[in-house]
Amino acid sequence: MTSTPSPARYGVVGNPIAHSRSPYIHETFAHQTGISLSYERIQAPLDRFADTVQAFFQEGGSGLNVTVPFKEQAFDLAQAHLHPRADLAGAVNTLWLHDGAIQGDNTDGVGLLDDLVRLGHPPGGCRILLVGAGGAARGVMFPLLQAGCAKLRVVNRTPDRARQLRDHVAQRVPSFAVKLEAGGLPEAEGAWDIVINATSSSLDQTSPDLPAGLYAQGALAYDMVYAAQSTPFMQQALASGAAQAADGLGMLVAQAAASFAIWHGVAPDITQVMEGLRGQLAGA
Template sequence: MSSFAVFGNPIRHSKSAEIYALFAHEIGISKEYHLKLAVQDNFNYLLHNFFKLGGLGANITSPFKENAYFLCNQLTERAEQARSVNTIKKLKNGTLLGDNTDGVGFISDLKRLNWLDNNNHIASHDKPTMVTSILLIGAGGAAKGIIPMLLTTITTCHINIVNRTFSRAQEITSYYQEIGYKNISCLPLYKLRYDTNKYSLIINATTSNIHNTIPKIPSFLVTPDTKCYDLFYTKKDTLFITWCKKNGANYCADGLGMLVGQAAHSFFLWHNLFPTIDPVINHLRSALYM
């Protein structure tokens, strides 16, 4: 039985095992890490059986993060607020602790990119504003994972959510407002054409790249100083990043750094040792071009 594993569907192209192996080699840990393909009908059974037979930790990827949330005995605050779990640790008493490292992994990557300054403001080469406006495109699991950390980390920020299905954006906005966050709102996608906000950070948290499309947002929202981040990553620039650059964005990044960042925080939860992130990002980036 492997000590660690990632559960998802699809799972064949997951980088989790490779990332874990690189971290483990650096730290000097020898543990197995396997890929576990699951479906909705057997995910709960496979996960419980994994831990019953000696598993120590698990990563959870799409589409099971919300399922995992309900299977844990304890939750970290960030998992509780995200209402989804991407990392589980089996505690010494046998109970399962659920965490969500997506948000902290995202913040780690913003810092790595020098997009956050020492005061946790979005770094700006333009005239600074009193409130950092963030446009979050998408209201699914990926968005839920990063919203709490954005709201609690970035100084004086306000998140505006747009989504193809507006009711979904309303639902997620209402949830965070109800638990005390007032600096979040939403609007229908078509109303962006009348939006006068100057966004410091635009995040694509949709699956548009999988469908070979880009979110339908007005190009005037992108300026040379706007930071544009796509949670997706590909061998070349994603379609969204290509579109942002075409419309004048000078600061663009894909989600590979976030992927490694969230994995590093999962590793820390399991082993209480934090691995080095940059060499792993560089390794994976080089491998994409091989």
């Protein structure tokens, strides 16, 4: 009798993690492409991320997505084997093994750029305000700059962290320095074409404490968090003059598709997954 091999094991690691839609996304991609896999949610203790990842791979795991608050720890874990875009970002959201060593990449920027284009707001030539200076912000700064934005200002509740992120980017690619600004939330003032909330505030049903009058004519407000209803940030933005507000569901699916392609060598179609997730959220 011939035994059937177990499907390759994948997962997403974070804390909290129960809300993650990644299992549905990757299982749907696998069905599309005829790939056999299992995909699970893994909640790592806040002080045991590296142990959790090492155990997953030692037990035969093939690949992990990484979400808040572990993207910078994932960078440290994979530092010897990083894709250049992850190295620039200083944050990792995709891990896998190659020749027994943990590899790291960051697909957040790819996911965001794809979704901005889908929404009709390609970042080239735009003035962009990025709210937050954690792993999510790190993952998208270089792609936004490489896409040709005119200006990028990062603001954070802790101003020093925003300035450290600006300095990190300017040191790695000095030609970007002229486009970069940083400061605290009150220093968000200006007229911006795209305002991106890279904080997790909407998970707590709050919005960043931003000044009024941030939105240029036709501006987009983009929340990296996704939800069944408009997030608090989206509601705040529309009330403050944004022409359009979008959540991060498209970015979530697009970055997952990029991770899937890294692991399996095939690019899935995101349309079916987007429609399915919107239906799930509406029925939740």
